[in-house]
Amino acid sequence: MDAIDRRILTVLQRDGRMSVTDLAAEIGLSQTPCARRLARLEAEGIVAGYSARVDQARVGLPVSVFIWVELDSQSKDAIDAFERAVRGFERVMECHLMTGSRDILMRVVAADLTDFDRFLEEKLMRVPGIRSTRSSFALRAMVKRQVLPVG
Structure with a gap:
């Protein structure tokens, strides 16, 4: 990946709906080579989708809740089972396997506290293998980026 590829990625992250013609003009490349580069970036999985x-x-x-989850076991089978379960929960926006004393960090969205409580009782707490959870409610996002610093 060279500097031109990085410029393509930077521009596309700002506006993924941009036409190849406009993209080529913005990065200073003719349309055909720009389209080839973009197709390669997509084929290689660098551009993962739109x-x-x-x-x-x-x-x-409006509510974002961060949930630390500690599992009973940190075996591959236990982690895989947990992952399969939470992949089916549409309220889970992010779920990360972590280092440290807690195993999993999740970000869940909810309409309100009652909605979050329903998610906990009807979804998360029914997943086998959870030892404990700790929840923190986000008051506001101080930094929230959508654009990776690829340049």
Whole structure:
């Protein structure tokens, strides 16, 4: 990946709907080589897809909750089973296997406290193998980036 590829990625992260013609003009490359580079970046999985960023509060999910999960076992089978379970929970926006005393860190969205409580009781706490959980509610996002610093 060279400097031109990095410029393509930077521009696309700002506006993934940009046409190849506009992208080529913005980065100073003709359309055909730009299209080839973009196709290669997509084929290599560097450009993993395109989507719209949706404001979670405006769709009725203003609450973000970070949940630390400690599992009974840290075996591969236990972690895989937990991962399979939470992949089916649409409220789980992120789920990370972590180092340290807690095993998992998740970010969950909810409409309100009652909605979050329902998620805990009906979904998360029914997953086998959880030893304990700790939840923290985000008051506000101080930094929230969508653009990776690839330049």
